[in-house]
Amino acid sequence: MLAEQDLTFKVKVKNASVLKLEGVSVRLDYPSDLQIKSSGPGLSEKVWNVGSLAPAEEKEMALSGRLVSKPSALKEFKAEVGLMQNGVFVLQNQVVHIAGVISPDVNITLEPAGGLSEFKFGEPFQLAVLVSNLSTLALEQGTLAIDVTDNADLLLWDTFKALGDYPFEVEKGDSVESNMHKIVFKNLPAMEPAGEWKIEFSLESIEVPYDIEDSDFKIIVKPSLSATSPDLAVPLKVTGNEREFTFK
Structure with a gap:
């Protein structure tokens, strides 16, 4: 368990x-x-x-x-x-x-291009998601979901690119209170213990907005993973830490 x-x-x-x-x-x-x-x-x-x-x-x-x-x-x-x-x-x-009870021991981390949490207007918003399997479980049928909240409409979603061969889809949230998109990478390859998935994507951002002095320009990203294992009766579910990125 x-x-x-x-x-x-x-x-x-x-x-x-x-x-x-x-x-x-x-x-x-x-x-x-x-x-x-x-x-x-x-x-x-x-x-x-x-x-x-x-x-x-x-x-x-x-x-x-x-x-x-x-x-x-x-x-x-x-x-x-x-x-x-x-x-x-x-x-x-x-x-x-x-x-017995075991820990999931799967880490999900977000790594922005350049290693910084700050981006410039008009430049690409490029992010890598690292999934590290620190457990003794072999993982299969992985699905990685990435929630991206962009209330200031900083990202141009028609420019979305996935840097790799993983199948994906982008879903628009239906909330009237926040502008959220969900990026879903499905059918990730099997991963043995000590293995790692690295999934990268990028979007173009808008030029400098008119009301730049009056707004808080930020992107909030939160990843989560669901996967199966031959040693588990139920799917493994792990949520990574939410991270905030700013534009200036």
Whole structure:
């Protein structure tokens, strides 16, 4: 499992007898640092009140949340199914799942051309995004999304160029409060541990604006990554630090 990542804990019960069962309940025991965001119906204080089950009938419940834990710590998930008889829980079966916790250890950094955070009007806005795999996981099916907020309309988006062979698309945000574009690079090649992706793009910028003394001319960029791994049951999701670039 991944630390600081969303996960879903599914519990499934099935009546394997030829009789209808009444008062079926499942007692759950999951890590205290699993911050529950949503759960299926009938869950109350770690008890899932299933109710009745006909022969061969099956029911499933899911707990979704985020695991806030240190890497390498073992976590135990346990479910006990039983029948409530005269207010007493009578255990019928149980299952335990123990898994380790690892850190994503994937870094995303933004590197502007020239290494500076300041650009000049009329010159290209060129940026490189570095994705470094510091984990022990092999990454596949990578998708890199780059949110670019440009409220002062400094960039000429019809001049967008991707410097490389990665397939991409540029989406215009629908917010009326901010001028945001999302650059999405999909189907990135597989990356082994200690590997790196370097993705570069550029856009032309406007000439010196008329109201240069009255405005705050800046671009805000925030990258995020989604990828799969043969060693993970859920996609890996990592968000890089937001960075601000100014024009003068």
